[in-house]
Amino acid sequence: MTFGNVGRPVSRVDGPLKVTGKAQYAAEIPVANVAHAVLVTSAVGRGHLRSIDTRRAEQVPGVLHVITSGNVPPLPGAKKKTDPNDRILQVLQEDEIHYPDQPIAIVVASTLESAQEAAFLVSATYAADELHADLMPIGQDRYKPKKAGPSGDADTKRGDVEAAVNGAAVRIDQTYSTPVQNHNPMEPHALTVVWQGEDHVTLYDTSQGIFAVRKKVSALFGIPAANVRVISRFVGGGFGCKGSPWSHVGLAAIAARVAQRPVKLALTRQQMFSLVGHRPKTIQHLVLAADRKGKLLAVQHESVSETSRFDEFVEPAAVVTRMLYSCPNVRTTHRLVKLDIPTPTFMRAPGESTGTFALESAMDELAVELKLDPLQLRLENYAERDEGEDKPWSSKSLRECYEQGAARFGWSRRNATPRAMRDGCWLVGYGMATATYPARQSGSSAVAKFRRDGSLLVQAGSQDIGTGTYTIMAQIAADALGVPLETVTFELGDTIMPETPVSGGSQTASSTGSAVRLAALALREKLIATALADPQSALHGLKADAVLLSGGQLTAQGQPGKQDSLSALVARSGGSEISAQISSVEKLERAQYSLHSFGAQFVEVRVDEDTAEVRVARAVGAFAAGKILNPKTARSQFYGGMVWGIGFALEEHSVRDARSGRVVTRDLADYHVPVHADVPELVVLMVDEHDPHVNEIGAKGIGEIGITGISAAIANAVYNATGKRVRDLPITLDKLI
Ligand code: MOS
Numbered sequence: 001m002t003f004g005n006v007g008r009p010v011s012r013v014d015g016p017l018k019v020t021g022k023a024q025y026a027a028e029i030p031v032a033n034v035a036h037a038v039l040v041t042s043a044v045g046r047g048h049l050r051s052i053d054t055r056r057a058e059q060v061p062g063v064l065h066v067i068t069s070g071n072v073p074p075l076p077g078a079k080k081k082t083d084p085n086d087r088i089l090q091v092l093q094e095d096e097i098h099y100p101d102q103p104i105a106i107v108v109a110s111t112l113e114s115a116q117e118a119a120f121l122v123s124a125t126y127a128a129d130e131l132h133a134d135l136m137p138i139g140q141d142r143y144k145p146k147k148a149g150p151s152g153d154a155d156t157k158r159g160d161v162e163a164a165v166n167g168a169a170v171r172i173d174q175t176y177s178t179p180v181q182n183h184n185p186m187e188p189h190a191l192t193v194v195w196q197g198e199d200h201v202t203l204y205d206t207s208q209g210i211f212a213v214r215k216k217v218s219a220l221f222g223i224p225a226a227n228v229r230v231i232s233r234f235v236g237g238g239f240g241c242k243g244s245p246w247s248h249v250g251l252a253a254i255a256a257r258v259a260q261r262p263v264k265l266a267l268t269r270q271q272m273f274s275l276v277g278h279r280p281k282t283i284q285h286l287v288l289a290a291d292r293k294g295k296l297l298a299v300q301h302e303s304v305s306e307t308s309r310f311d312e313f314v315e316p317a318a319v320v321t322r323m324l325y326s327c328p329n330v331r332t333t334h335r336l337v338k339l340d341i342p343t344p345t346f347m348r349a350p351g352e353s354t355g356t357f358a359l360e361s362a363m364d365e366l367a368v369e370l371k372l373d374p375l376q377l378r379l380e381n382y383a384e385r386d387e388g389e390d391k392p393w394s395s396k397s398l399r400e401c402y403e404q405g406a407a408r409f410g411w412s413r414r415n416a417t418p419r420a421m422r423d424g425c426w427l428v429g430y431g432m433a434t435a436t437y438p439a440r441q442s443g444s445s446a447v448a449k450f451r452r453d454g455s456l457l458v459q460a461g462s463q464d465i466g467t468g469t470y471t472i473m474a475q476i477a478a479d480a481l482g483v484p485l486e487t488v489t490f491e492l493g494d495t496i497m498p499e500t501p502v503s504g505g506s507q508t509a510s511s512t513g514s515a516v517r518l519a520a521l522a523l524r525e526k527l528i529a530t531a532l533a534d535p536q537s538a539l540h541g542l543k544a545d546a547v548l549l550s551g552g553q554l555t556a557q558g559q560p561g562k563q564d565s566l567s568a569l570v571a572r573s574g575g576s577e578i579s580a581q582i583s584s585v586e587k588l589e590r591a592q593y594s595l596h597s598f599g600a601q602f603v604e605v606r607v608d609e610d611t612a613e614v615r616v617a618r619a620v621g622a623f624a625a626g627k628i629l630n631p632k633t634a635r636s637q638f639y640g641g642m643v644w645g646i647g648f649a650l651e652e653h654s655v656r657d658a659r660s661g662r663v664v665t666r667d668l669a670d671y672h673v674p675v676h677a678d679v680p681e682l683v684v685l686m687v688d689e690h691d692p693h694v695n696e697i698g699a700k701g702i703g704e705i706g707i708t709g710i711s712a713a714i715a716n717a718v719y720n721a722t723g724k725r726v727r728d729l730p731i732t733l734d735k736l737i
Contacts, residue, residue, distance in 0.1 A: 005475040005485050006697075009632035013490070014234070014470045023234040026206040027190035027266045034192065035064055037255045037265040038107050038115040039248060040122045041274070045100035045661035046131035046340040049124055056121040057107060062114030064259050066122065068105045069095050072254060077219035081311075084147075085243070085502075086216060087277070087343050088311040091250040097126065098310050099342045100133075100662040101274035106251045108259045131340035133661030135281045135306040137175065142304055142335040149316030149351055150440075150505070156322055156388065159329030161287075164298035168289030172365045176286065176358035176727045178317075178711075180306075180654040181279040182272060182663065182671065183347055187236025189276050190266035191249060193256040201256075202229045205249060208238040208465055209502030214495045216245040217253055233493040238465040240346035241276040243504040248275055273663040273671070277345025278654060280305040280315045284358035288365075294372045294380045296327040301359065304335045308343040312336065315344065316351035320708075321359050322388030323594065324436060325381040330388070340661050346504060348644060349704035352437050353711070357648075357729060360433035360712030365725065368416075374432055374716065375402060375411060386594030394593035395691035397624035398434065401600040404685050405622030406432075409602035418723030426606035428617075429721025435599035435623065435709035439691075439700035440507040443586060445498035446515040448477060448523040449579040454552060454567040455487045457577075458519065462492040462500040462512045467703055468633030469508055473516050475630060476697060480520035482549040483566070490516075498581060506597075506701030509629060514585040514696035522580035524549060531564050536572055538562045585696060593693050597700045599623035601645070601713040607721045612736035614718060616646050616678070619710070622685040626700035631686060634702050638684040641706015647674045648707065649714035653730050 017023040024030075042049070054066040072092040081088060090102050097104075105122050109115035132140075148154045165171060191205040201223075207213050210230040218225040235242065248265060256263035267275060287300040303317040318332035347353075367374040382399065385392050406412070414430040415421050421428035446460040458477045464470045473490040491497065500512045528547050531537040531554055539547055539556055548555045554569070556562035570578050604617040621642050628634045651672035655665045665671040691698050711729060718736070719725050726735045 005478045006629050008630065010471055010475055010485065010630055011632065012468055012471050013474055014464065025187055025234050025236055026192060026204045026232065027264060029192045029204040031192055031194055031262040034262045034264050035108050035110055035259050036112040036115045037252055037263050038119040039103050039251065039271065040105035040107065040119050041101040042097045042104050043124065044097055044126045044128040045133065047097050047126050047128040049095040049097060049104055050127050052105060052122065052124040054105065054122055057118035060114050060118040060121065062110040063107065063118045064110065065108045066105055066118065067255060067258055068092060075220050076222040080219050082215045082219050086212065087244050087246060087345065089247040089250050091247055091254065099308060099340055100660055103247055103251055106255050108255045108263060131661050133339050133341050133656045134658060135283060135304065135337055135339065137283055140337045142337055145312060145314045145334060145336050148314050148319055148334040152319065154334045155332065157331045161298045161300050161329045161331045164329040165287060165289040168297045169292050170290045170366065170369050172286065172288040172362050172369060174286055174362060174365060174727060176284045176361055178282045178354045178357055178729050180281045180656065181347060181652045182654045183239045183241035183276065184272060184668065184671065184673065185237025185239055188267045188269060188272050189242065189246065189248060191252050192262060192264045193252050194262040195256050199223045200227045201253060202231065203253065204231050206235050206242060207232045208235065208242040208463055208504050209244065210461055210463060210493065210495050211499055212502055213245045213249060220250050230495045231493060232463055235463055235465045238503065239348045240350065240504060243346050243502050246276045269668065270666045273654060273666040274342055277343060279347035280307065280313065280344035282315055282317050282354045284317055286358050286362040288362050290366060290370065294370050294377045296325055296381045298329040299327050300331045302333045304337060306339050306341060306344065307336045308341055309338045311343040313344045315354055317355035317358065319351050320355040320436060323383065323386045324359065324434060326383040326387060327381065349437060349707045352704065352708045353648065356433060356435065356708045357711045360709055361715050361727065364431065364716040364719065373416065375406060378402065378434060389594045391592065391594040394595045394693040395626065395689055396598055397687050397689045398598035400687045401598055401622040401624050404687055405600040405602050405620050408683060408685060409620040411602060418720055423606065425609055427609055427721040429605050429607065429717040429719065431713045431715065431717030431720055432600065432602045433709035433712035433716060435601055435705050437506055437597050437705035437708055439510065439595035439597055439626065439694050440505045441510045441590065441695050442501035442507055443584060444500045444511040444515040445581065445583040446512065446519040447498050447579055447581040448519040449577040450523060450527060450566050450570055451577045452567055452570045455489060456481055456483050457489050457491065458516055459491045459497040460500050460512050460515060461495055461497045462508060463503040464492060465503050467637060468630060471633055472509060472513060472629045476513050476516050477520045480517045481524050483552045487552065506703040509699045510695045510701050511585065513699060515582050517696050518585060519580055519582040522582055526580050527566055527569060527578060528554065530573060530578060531569055534572060537564045537569065539564050587695050589693050595694055597623065597625035597705045599705055599709065601709040603710065603713040603717045605714060605717040605721055607718060607736065612733045614650055614731060616680055616714060618680050620683040620685065621706060622687055623705055624687040624689040625702045625705060626689050626691040626694055627698035628686050629699050634686065635684050637702045638706040639682055641704065642682050642710055643674050643679050644707045645710025645714065646678055648729065649711040650730050
């Protein structure tokens with residue numbers, strides 16, 4: 001077999017298409033006779049639509065239809081959730097308003113400009129009710145959800161927390177909060193819909209989960225899933241918002257059906273703040289109790305987060321506390337408050353990003369209280385197994401992450417006394433925190449085809465959300481089959497290809513990567529068997545284990561003269577290709593283990609003593625995530641997570657107006673994300689880790705761990721610099737002065 005593609009820093013195979021503009025995104029698909037759709041959204045956040053006047057809009061030249069609740073076709077599946085991660089949509093089936101900017105009409109016109117102008121001219125009257133759009137620390141009804149995300153129960157308990165807290169020498173009892181954040185991928189949500197008659201439809205959608213879109217559209221319109229084709233070849237970023245279909249997908253499909261023309265719909269940047277989910281605000285109460293040496297005796301983590309009135313999403317912030325440290329007495333709870341807001345959703349490391357801010361800030365406070373080095377405190381409480389699940393780790397290299405990260409960062413030079421390190425007007429602070437994320441895997445499938453022309457075509461539905469899926473899948477397939485990387489084409493982003501899971505939860509490499517490897521291995525076996533059975537082959541009659549496959553050539557072991565090429569083999573078979581498909585990748589032994597990636601984040605901040613301006617000066621992240629398939633694309637993933645951590649800690653915050661409930665920071669001028677000037681030198685260390693249990697390829701997934709821990713590391717560094725503990729993100733100037 002040819003090895004050596006996996007693990008190599010191969011440049012993105014789709015890079016040239018992207019930088020030359022040849023990669024077509026969902027709103028760019030050239031479709032004949034396409035019409036343009038624009039959404040009209042509610043001016044109030046709670047109440048009823050009383051009347052809607054579309055007459056002026058209909059008179060705009062080029063307008064084809066203005067669809068409202070008054071003339072929309074009934075959709076049988078509008079209220080149905082197709083699975084627990086699916087969202088309830090607002091597709092004009094009712095006049096009730098549940099949140100600000102809920103869609104109330106969709107305008108279809110022959111040009112975008114006509115549709116935009118007409119959308120402005122739709123006027124509506126409302127019966128508005130009082131609304132509540134802010135999660136409060138007290139005074140709101142909280143309820144216990146059935147589950148806390150995919151990872152488990154809403155509440156857990158081991159040992160006796162109360163007794164342990166009462167008997168402990170040292171206690172930390174604090175509340176931390178994280179704000180509403182909105183996803184802002186470069187490419188806003190967009191789609192092009194083409195119906196073929198009444199019951200067949202093709203959607204070019206920007207999606208992290210094309211099979212979820214297929215299921216939803218099939219349910220909405222009551223047509224078989226086989227009649228729905230979803231194509232998503234290029235995605236300009238997702239981060240969770242594109243993990244499930246939202247109302248605009250259903251509305252665009254309605255518009256195209258009513259207009260009997262293909263329809264294109266792109267959300268505006270402003271609409272991204274209300275129509276495609278958000279990271280919910282959390283309020284997290286943490287109690288830590290320890291002995292004088294720093295051994296944790298009890299941990300309690302109670303998280304409250306917001307959800308919409310009509311649907312449910314739990315930010316599983318306390319889940320991480322169940323497994324991160326060794327501690328005999330642990331209690332975690334999740335509660336929800338229903339507000340007049342759109343339904344929140346997954347946003348990069350949902351749960352772990354918000355939860356590690358609270359837990360890792362509290363650990364830092366405990367270290368201060370104990371006068372112990374924060375890293376030492378974490379080593380004192382190192383978990384040798386997952387005490388929450390009561391299972392051994394499939395692998396864990398957190399100790400190595402701490403060591404390598406600390407060494408590279410120069411952690412030993414830290415002065416633990418706040419305000420002790422200075423550089424001119426800047427107060428200098430060092431902070432650290434632990435990072436972690438689960439190593440998920442879902443059922444996936446793939447097909448591998450060796451073609452007459454000597455090329456290998458591998459296909460799996462899947463999505464490349466900018467992470468490098470096209471590239472790593474080609475690397476995996478090339479090595480598994482034993483052919484040069486240049487001869488491999490990997491195709492994805494189409495529901496006519498083998499079914500795969502959502503590209504979320506950092507699971508695409510693990511799930512679909514394993515399917516691709518198994519499909520290529522199955523094809524290898526089939527090709528060799530075909531040669532051995534073929535009287536015309538030089539290898540006829542040999543045993544399978546006596547044959548080598550390398551560089552697309554079959555050779556008899558020890559007899560270099562006895563050769564056959566894969567392309568000749570396919571040609572003699574009479575067909576155009578020989579193929580193998582894999583439809584299950586389940587690794588049964590996974591159930592015996594707790595599977596997680598780990599990492600350590602080290603940050604230096606500088607805080608201007610007079611203005612309280614905070615700058616991240618440098619950061620080192622050391623991560624162990626199993627096999628790193630491609631260090632180049634992997635490094636970008638870690639960078640992306642860490643950069644977002646800077647925004648998480650210092651900038652990102654969606655502000656809602658208390659009376660209208662609307663997000664007022666609804667563009668990238670008001671909603672701050674890190675720009676180049678905010679991002680210093682970042683060092684990513686990829687710590688070697690071999691994990692034979694996690695999946696077929698040994699890779700744990702790296703899309704989300706980079707954003708975990710880092711906001712706490714920054715907050716902890718700010719404390720070290722200033723002596724001020726900020727427990728409510730983001731850390732803006734007003735909280736430091
Ligand atoms: Mo990620 S928030 O699972 O797309």
